[in-house]
Amino acid sequence: MFLPTTIKEVRALGWDYIDVILFTGDAYIDHPAFGAAVIGRLLEAEGYRVAIVPQPNWRDDLRDFTKLGAPRLFFGVSAGAMDSMVNHYTANIRLRSNDAYTAGGKAGFRPDYAATVYCQILKRLYPHVPVVVGGIEASLRRLTHYDYWSDCLKPSMLIESGADLLIYGMGERVVQQVARAMRNGYNAKLLRKINQVAFVADRSYVERLDPATTKILHSFEECQQSKRAFGENFVEEELLSNVMEPTTTLVEQVGEKYVVVTPPNTTLTTEELDHSFDLPYERAPHPRYRGKGDIPAWEMIKHSINIHRGCFGGCAFCTISAHQGKFINSRSERSILAEVEKVTKMPDFKGYLSDVGAPSANMYLMGGKNKDACRKCRRPSCLHPKLCPNLDNNHRPLLALYEKIRSVKGIKKAFIGSGIRYDLFDDSPYLATVVKHHTSGRLKVAPEHTEDHVLNLMRKPSFSMFEQLNRDFKSICEREGLRYQLIPYFISSHPGCRECDMKALSERVLGRLHFDLEQVQDLTPTPMTLSSVMFYTGENPYTGEKVFVARSQEDKRRQKSYFFRDNRTANAPQRGGNRGNKGAERSTKSGAKAGAGTKSGTRKFQYKPIKK
CATH class of the missing domain: 3.40.50.2300 (Response regulator)
Incomplete structure (x- = not known):
């Protein structure tokens, strides 16, 4: 019901x-x-x-x-x-x-x-x-x-x-x-x-907080006056949100009011996460939508299995670690296999799981070897600038899970549709297993760029690792007699990326490696990401170094044009869409009108705040 x-x-x-x-x-x-x-x-x-x-x-x-x-x-x-x-x-x-x-x-x-x-x-x-x-x-x-x-x-x-x-x-x-x-x-x-809530309080409440466990951020007004102050706030927020056992309350003044953010909770236990997934869902859209057409998001995930939450990649442009946290919260094999059984009983299931994944496909059951070291750590990423020596990146529990899923009656194939972090590979046969048993013909990975200075700002590994992955992938396909494709994701207009960097990317990926790119996108700076802070401030908030930013829509169009073989001149018309949606860049007339009126071609949206 x-x-x-x-x-x-x-x-x-x-x-x-x-x-x-x-x-x-x-x-x-x-x-x-x-x-x-x-x-x-x-x-x-x-x-x-x-x-x-x-x-x-x-x-x-x-x-x-x-x-x-x-x-x-x-x-x-x-x-x-x-x-x-x-x-x-x-x-x-x-x-x-x-x-x-x-x-x-x-x-x-x-x-x-x-x-x-x-x-x-x-x-x-x-x-x-x-x-x-x-x-x-x-x-x-x-x-x-x-x-x-x-x-x-x-x-x-x-x-x-x-x-x-x-x-x-x-x-x-x-x-x-x-x-x-x-x-x-x-x-x-x-x-x-x-814990893990925010609310508006008055000065008297803030004055009663314990100074030892309270961090006063720059006020909203100070951030408006100083981009450096805004960047400093972000650094504090990101570092404190990546603590294993957080205790610090954040306070930010806005006019005469104070926004108080209590510390995040520790990660859910496996039992708590299993309980969330084991509840009696109908596993379907509400009947009110009958006759109104398919819901695309449902059609995409209805035969998929989410095996864990969280991501310790810490990519600068991604909101997942900011929302789900960097500590991996894995479901038990029992809960996962029980859900697989439920999917096999769906009337339209044909034997193919569209995805056995998570924010990153291959972080199941991973974490620090020494938990005491993790308790002291505030790194936003366990992978950048290099793999943390305390990280247990053993893929064998995940491979064992894949094998059990393959053995479930009614499963013909269980695909991995989520992105794989190839900079996380160990000496296990993970890549070979995924290519042989869990690829629909297209394996998705996200190098995002080719130039090291841009990749460093993105918190992504060197492109040489992708080139090695490409060689390994081709070798496995050749050995297994498979004609599969490696599908790389790339981003243009990220802070630090100039037009010359996009030209270098084009020459390296389209030219030397002979890829035809389809999974590409222009950066959208979303709130509470390092990329959005660099986009707004024009500097790296961790170092204070100036960062080039392609701000205008024309600059962004020129950068994106380098993704396409017949469009590698800066003045060529734009083609293609956002990641995962080839038609996403096509606009309506109202959308075109919405781009008018501000210095960067954006529309002003304003809502009147409610007095409390």
Whole structure:
């Protein structure tokens, strides 16, 4: 049975009240890959009555926000599985014509800055009902951040949204604690003791915090006046978020208010993660979408298995480690194999798992050999600038898991669709096993660039490692009689990358290595990433060194043109799309208009903050 989405469904359950109502910018798919379903099922397992309002209409009389009334405990809000601005706009600020998280792939079913808009509406309609916001959009906007789409710094989304509490990172453990703290009504004192939350406080509260475990960041106003101050804030945030056993509370002043961010939780235990995946999901879109077309995101993942969370790669442009953390949180073999069995029983399953993966495919059960050394470490990456000597990169447990998955009745092939970190390989036959048993014909990896100074800013390994991988891949394919392709991902316009660097990439990859590139993208600077900080400040916040930035849309177009054989002159027309979506760069007329009006061709988006 699905969680209810309408008053009719609520009445059919015989409920006379709802404890928690969740609002999400995605279609409701009852599956562990979708946040609203996970949070809803977790709270349901704790005995709460939970309803979901997917993709509420924010343009009309707001009946979607009032149809279920007020919940007994709180409203939960998420923009969805993706940041709404990344979902809506290409890297050159053109409006996308589709949305993978909507029935029929249709665009226009969520607003820009969806989490903020939903919170504002709920606080206006129900000023006395607590609003708790979470998900990746809120998580990466919990403090002052650079907003690429309006080309300016924005304060914590708590200030603009009016939300009472923000849960950052993966929220399973936290949301259960929040619900328990609200059983008898909103209790700020209890809620502020919970780890991994952010909230707005006054000066008197901040003055009572323990100085030994509190870090006062530069204020929002100081960051507006000084790009160096903004960069320093980021360094503190990133280093403190990568501590194994964090204890530091962050405080950032915004006007007369203070945004307080409590320390992140330790990683979920295997038992906690298994519980999240083992809940009684329907593993399907809600029946309300019948006849409205396929939901592309669901079609892509419905026959896939997620084996772990977290990533210790620490890539400068990636939000995964900022949101999920750098410490790997692996599921048990029992839980994984049980899910494989469930997938084999799906009526449309033909024997092929589309992906057995995670943020990075080959980090299952990996971590530090000496945990005491990990407790002292604050490195954002365990792989850059070189592989940490304390890292246990043993691939054999993962190979054993693959073998067990292959032996499950009904499995013809289990593909690895997630990106593989080839700089993590050990002396095991991992690559040969993946090529022989787990490749659909195309193996995806992400060298991202060829030039060392750009790769260093990206926190990626030397391109020579990719060249060695290419040789090994060809050798394995030749030995096994396979005609498979290696598919590399590349990024243009990353801070530090000049047009001459793109020319060098083109000559090396298209020329010497003879690749035809399809998985390419222009950088989108997303909040709370090192790349976005360098893009905004023009310097590396860790060293203070100046960094070249291709800011204008023309500069970015010229850089991207080098990805294509018939388009290696700077003035040639742009072709191709964003990573994984060949049509993503095609814009609508409204998208073209949205690019006008600011110095960098971006549109200004502004929402009035709610006074608290």
